[in-house]
Amino acid sequence: MATATRRMRKIINEPDQVVKESLAGLAASVPDVLRYDVANQILVRADAPVKGKVALISGGGSGHEPLHGGFVGVGMLDAACPGEVFTSPVPDQMLAATKAVNGGAGVIHIVKNYTGDVLNFKMAADEAADEGIKVEAVVIDDDVAVQDSLYTAGRRGVGATVLAEKIGGAAAERGDSLEAVLGFIRQVNARGRSFGIALSSCIPPASGNPIFDLPEGEMEVGIGIHGEPGRRRAPLGSAAEIADIMVEAVTSDLAAKAGSNVLAFVNGMGGTPLLELYLLYGEIDKRLRAAGLTPVRNLVGSYITSLEMAGASLTVLELDDQLTALWDAPVHTAALRWGG
Amino acid sequence: MATATRRMRKIINEPDQVVKESLAGLAASVPDVLRYDVANQILVRADAPVKGKVALISGGGSGHEPLHGGFVGVGMLDAACPGEVFTSPVPDQMLAATKAVNGGAGVIHIVKNYTGDVLNFKMAADEAADEGIKVEAVVIDDDVAVQDSLYTAGRRGVGATVLAEKIGGAAAERGDSLEAVLGFIRQVNARGRSFGIALSSCIPPASGNPIFDLPEGEMEVGIGIHGEPGRRRAPLGSAAEIADIMVEAVTSDLAAKAGSNVLAFVNGMGGTPLLELYLLYGEIDKRLRAAGLTPVRNLVGSYITSLEMAGASLTVLELDDQLTALWDAPVHTAALRWGG
Numbered sequence: 001m002a003t004a005t006r007r008m009r010k011i012i013n014e015p016d017q018v019v020k021e022s023l024a025g026l027a028a029s030v031p032d033v034l035r036y037d038v039a040n041q042i043l044v045r046a047d048a049p050v051k052g053k054v055a056l057i058s059g060g061g062s063g064h065e066p067l068h069g070g071f072v073g074v075g076m077l078d079a080a081c082p083g084e085v086f087t088s089p090v091p092d093q094m095l096a097a098t099k100a101v102n103g104g105a106g107v108i109h110i111v112k113n114y115t116g117d118v119l120n121f122k123m124a125a126d127e128a129a130d131e132g133i134k135v136e137a138v139v140i141d142d143d144v145a146v147q148d149s150l151y152t153a154g155r156r157g158v159g160a161t162v163l164a165e166k167i168g169g170a171a172a173e174r175g176d177s178l179e180a181v182l183g184f185i186r187q188v189n190a191r192g193r194s195f196g197i198a199l200s201s202c203i204p205p206a207s208g209n210p211i212f213d214l215p216e217g218e219m220e221v222g223i224g225i226h227g228e229p230g231r232r233r234a235p236l237g238s239a240a241e242i243a244d245i246m247v248e249a250v251t252s253d254l255a256a257k258a259g260s261n262v263l264a265f266v267n268g269m270g271g272t273p274l275l276e277l278y279l280l281y282g283e284i285d286k287r288l289r290a291a292g293l294t295p296v297r298n299l300v301g302s303y304i305t306s307l308e309m310a311g312a313s314l315t316v317l318e319l320d321d322q323l324t325a326l327w328d329a330p331v332h333t334a335a336l337r338w339g340g
Numbered sequence: 341m342a343t344a345t346r347r348m349r350k351i352i353n354e355p356d357q358v359v360k361e362s363l364a365g366l367a368a369s370v371p372d373v374l375r376y377d378v379a380n381q382i383l384v385r386a387d388a389p390v391k392g393k394v395a396l397i398s399g400g401g402s403g404h405e406p407l408h409g410g411f412v413g414v415g416m417l418d419a420a421c422p423g424e425v426f427t428s429p430v431p432d433q434m435l436a437a438t439k440a441v442n443g444g445a446g447v448i449h450i451v452k453n454y455t456g457d458v459l460n461f462k463m464a465a466d467e468a469a470d471e472g473i474k475v476e477a478v479v480i481d482d483d484v485a486v487q488d489s490l491y492t493a494g495r496r497g498v499g500a501t502v503l504a505e506k507i508g509g510a511a512a513e514r515g516d517s518l519e520a521v522l523g524f525i526r527q528v529n530a531r532g533r534s535f536g537i538a539l540s541s542c543i544p545p546a547s548g549n550p551i552f553d554l555p556e557g558e559m560e561v562g563i564g565i566h567g568e569p570g571r572r573r574a575p576l577g578s579a580a581e582i583a584d585i586m587v588e589a590v591t592s593d594l595a596a597k598a599g600s601n602v603l604a605f606v607n608g609m610g611g612t613p614l615l616e617l618y619l620l621y622g623e624i625d626k627r628l629r630a631a632g633l634t635p636v637r638n639l640v641g642s643y644i645t646s647l648e649m650a651g652a653s654l655t656v657l658e659l660d661d662q663l664t665a666l667w668d669a670p671v672h673t674a675a676l677r678w679g680g
Contacts, residue, residue: 008556009540009611011579011616011619013619018615018619021579021622021623022615022616022618025617025621026618026622028621028625029618029621062615063615065613065615066614070614085615199349236349238352239352272350273611273642274405274406274675275403275425277351278365278369279353279358279361280351281365281366282361282365282366282368282369283361285365300674308612308613310350312351332678339680
């Protein structure tokens, strides 16, 4: 028994088995939705490949649950490729996933902009192309906090990934072409912006240590989903002050037309409870309306997390009728489920 | 600005406004589902009262979100009465809710067995009866950890409350009679058992202090949802050991027939992320099957919480065809949503 394990406040067995065991548990909970391919460490939609349907794949380091495995299923992803905690998956996983879900209409890789993910998905796409599979990739880079970062050239990919997977997944499910699905995913990335703050670090199971030191009473403003430092360290603000920061950062960068309809996604980082996320949503809703935007859709909960980190992020997506209809379309995954 | 606020790792404004502001935020996020009656501090289904439908109400201290407000909507609760954090709501709230949702077919109070809740719901029911409304109550007491506790005579009411609200709500929605709906709710309580463990305390916003001291590397075995002490303090076990404790406690008390179908509800206490809950579900699924039970349905996530406490609980409900069909019936609330 690893001593480090038992010193953390975590429900796990051996730290090096956390991801594999968590994937197995997820698969056991939704056998009608997905299957776990243990050899390739990928989660694949139960009925894959769906003949004639554009297939969507995403992936990245684990520790952001329910992203991505919780979003595999009808109306969203065809497969997810989880790496170890905060570690990119390898090209072999992505290639195996691409082959497993290819229904002949093309495969789209939805890639959060982290250098390792981008490189590895690119290698897998090249290999798949060599085997005659048509693969396209969209790199999501919606985080307005920083222009370049510790792990990226350009902006980081965060909350808009969830929205791209839902909206692209709905378009693929209804039978849209590869070009059409690609267009919607690119539109989500082009019209989505995010900004996050952290109130605590998280503790990766393998190290057993916080990844950064954040004393009570301070917040990290502009974090990524691995706790990467953002714009600045500041005294912890009130919910109203935090909402001010988030809404200003996101709306000033998005520059949506006044009167636009938007989707407001208030996301918990894993250790912040719904009591606070509901409260924060209320503050954000008021500020978006004051800024001339109408939040006609929203998502409030912990969907792209950083283990048990306390904190939250805001993603705002400018909607049109098509994106709204795709958001509303039925979905059946472990973590998002409605309609149908 | 209260200094204590800013020292916590919480996204809030003034500590004494947390509940009101959180309720307002929830209501702003789902205006099609429910409305917030500010004067009475209750959440009411948007289309209440539904004429001719049995109405379901629950309530209790806040800090357990999404319980109960997140479960108000079509196919589940007609109203929720939230008290302050970990504090019983008052009879006036319950009376106002009872009158607001009474559709003429009777009103059922689903009450977690905590002394204050039970007394206050009883007073409200008596007053409602005086006004000619037919009210019945079911007290949920599914926690096998302790026979009596700090806040209860008899067992505490925990995870089975969520299942009773879903299953009773589905029966009411399809038009079942008061007696029939009552019967299903009582059956859920009779055939449901729960057991929880904590890996950390939570910090109520009003005090700014942990409600108990639990060093890293230890766990509280048999907790209630306010961190009430349970059976014992023990060194933190592995997920496998925790699953052993939970499954043994629950199944030995339930004494279901071998071969029974069950619903396994693996619930996070607020600060434990899905990565761990999925892993724990995998351990529990295996042990239930080894015990001769078949988990044909499950719910994995943080649905009855204790603010940001780290920990988890298991609820097992013995199913029959009727309960299974009611579980599967459409529901549209902030926190549970499928079908329809």
